[in-house]
Amino acid sequence: MLKKELFKKYDVPAPRYTSYPTVPYWSGEGFSVQRWEETVGRTFTETNKEAIGLYIHLPFCESLCTFCGCNRRITKNHAVEVPYIERLLQEWSTYLELWGAKPRIKELHLGGGTPTFFSPDNLHQLISAILSESEIADEPEFGFEAHPNNTTVEHLSVLYDLGFRRFSLGVQDLDPVVQETINRIQPYEKVESVTRAAREIGYSSINFDLVYGLPRQKLSSIWNTVTEVNKLRPDRIAFYSYAHVPWIKGVGQRNFSESDLPLDAEKRALYEVGRELLEEAGYHEIGLDHFALEEDALYRASRNKTLHRNFMGYTTAHTKLLIGLGVSAISDSWYAFAQDDKALKTYSEAVESGRSPIVRGHILTEEDLRLRQHILNIMCQLETRFSEAETQCPRLKQGLNRLATMEKDGLVQVRGDTLRVLKEGRPFLRNICMALDARYWDRQAKTQVFSRAI
Ligand SMILES: C[S@@+](CC[C@H](N)C(=O)[O-])C[C@H]1O[C@@H](n2cnc3c(N)ncnc32)[C@H](O)[C@@H]1O
Ligand code: SF4
Structure with missing residues (x-):
């Protein structure tokens, strides 16, 4: 064919x-917060030596990118930061009580939304509070998602001092027409300055997120974007397929018409152009939609067959227990999954009143x-x-x-x-x-x- x-x-x-x-096919059969906590206790005991993964969802962004499929909350009001951090720490304390012992953290990931929406001081407060009640595993993998428009040298330094060595920069596409269509104006110079500052500070693994299949994206926009990106030589690239889900994301994904979207073979051609340019520049294709340089741990893990995949995507850390904190965050105890409330108001109300914010889950057969x-x-x-x-x-x-x-x-x-x-x-x-x-x-x-x- x-x-x-x-x-x-x-x-x-x-x-x-x-x-x-996958989440839409969780059955909910036999699931309760109590059953969830039993599986968390079981995996914590079984894998205490191997340590745990921790995902923290920081949902705020200052403006809406109209292609976005993430769980985000748009606001320019930074007064939301401190109360949200308080809720996260309250939620974390329920796990500490459950374990009755300090967890050893192997993987820590700040996702969003935009983690760099938070001030460096507030991020410091959140992470140092968590680390003060934990041990850090050998060769920890601490990373965060960063928006080039609001990531400052101070953010990079504060997080580096807390042990972060990798981050993902949302680049998406550098073409001005595409950027205007997705309401995300972010010139190459911003991407360049954050990347250079991070290298000077000592970050060892920088990932760029690119997306193919965006509205009004052409072969030439991908060609130009990848050619520019190759000049900065990030260690990894996530080259995501644009997920068009307007029935979930509502108005956010309706600011362009369906006819602006490249489909099937035309969409795949965008990926192929990017893939060829990346491979010529020395990147290796890994799993689904990912690329890494030979020096990067993701490439080594793929060669040694130790690559792992969880809710955060591909990872070199193999933790059986992954705790997700924050609105919409998903946790995985290997024997069960659980998801926190997706709505900020009800998530906050639950945590404040001492109830679990978990609203659904699945016990694996x-x-x-x-x-x-x-x-x-x-x-x-x-x-x-x-x-x-x-x-x-x-x-x-x-x-x-x-x-x-x-x-x-x-x-x-x-x-x-x-x-x-x-x-x-x-x-x-x-x-x-x-x-x-x-x-x-x-x-x-x-x-x-x-x-x-x-
Ligand atoms: C939480 S965002 C990254 C951090 C920051 N908010 C930013 O935009 O730079 C995570 C990544 O998900 C990807 N993403 C978001 N919506 C998507 C969609 N509809 N389809 C495919 N990838 C998407 C983007 O590549 C984005 O960089
Ligand atoms: S792409 Fe990033 S910055 Fe844009 S709305 Fe989504 S999470 Fe926020």
């Missing part, structure tokens, strides 16, 4: 598989745990094996049968006890995982919940 036809055929709504089961590992293997290693009895389950077989068409299309190979993604199958990782996704097939989405796979 021609490449163009393949992109048309497989450009269907599909999850990004940062978890299995034995089958979920097995399929989860296969999907993780495909997303990280591009192959999975099912030779051992404990890797098998009846619905894995059904999933493998569902891959027959993709095998005919030359995207995957199933030989003996191994499922392998072929080179031609790389753009279709989300579709391949979806074939193994028993929870999805259980419910066969009646309404559209995911963005398209390409």
Whole structure:
């Protein structure tokens, strides 16, 4: 089948598989905050030596980018910072009470929204309060998401002194027409000055977020953006597929018309131009939509087959217990998932009154745990094996049968006890995982919940 036809055929709504089961397919069956806390206690005891991951969601941004799919709250009022930090620390204290011991933190990630919306002083207050009640694991991975327009040298220095060595800069696209369309004016010079300042301070891993498939984006905009980006040589690049989800994001994603969006083969061509330029510049493609230089830990983890994926995306840290704090944050105890309230008002009210802000979750069954590992293997290693009895389950077989068409299309190979993604199958990782996704097939989405796979 021609490449163009393949992109048309497989450009269907599909999850990004940062978890299995994916959030819309959590069953809620048997879930309660008490059950959640039991699994957190169990994993904490089992993995205390390996340490935990901590994700903190900082939702505020000063202005709305009209392509944004994140959980964010737009405000110019910085008086929101201190009360929100108080809520985060209250929520954190419930976990400290549960464990009755200091956790050892391996991975700490500040996501958003825009963490650099907060003043350096307030960020210092938040992180030092958390670290004062914790131990820090060997070779910790502390990172944050930064907006080039409001990241100051003071932000970079304060976070560096607290142990942060990596951050992700939201670059998206440098083309003025695209920037105007997505209401995000951010000249190259801003990106350049933050990158140079961070290198001088000593940051060892700088990631740029780029997005392909944005409204009014052309091959030339990607070419120019990636060429400029290559001059700054970030250690990693996340080259995300634009997720168009206006039914979730409402007015934010409706400031342009659907006809401004490149689709299937046209959209994929944008990725291919970027990929070729990045590979020429020495970057290696990793998993789904990621690139890294050979010196970067993400590349080494992908070569050594130790790459991991969680709600924060690809990571080199392998923590079984990930605690999410803040509005909409998701936590993972390996045996269960839990999500905090997405609305700031009700999240804050719950925490203030001493109630848990968790509003939903999922307890993983034995089958979920097995399929989860296969999907993780495909997303990280591009192959999975099912030779051992404990890797098998009846619905894995059904999933493998569902891959027959993709095998005919030359995207995957199933030989003996191994499922392998072929080179031609790389753009279709989300579709391949979806074939193994028993929870999805259980419910066969009646309404559209995911963005398209390409
Ligand atoms: C929380 S933002 C990054 C920090 C900061 N708020 C900023 O915009 O620079 C996380 C990243 O998600 C990506 N993102 C947001 N909305 C997206 C969408 N609809 N589709 C694909 N990627 C998206 C962007 O690349 C963005 O940099
Ligand atoms: S892309 Fe970043 S800055 Fe823009 S609205 Fe989303 S979270 Fe805020």
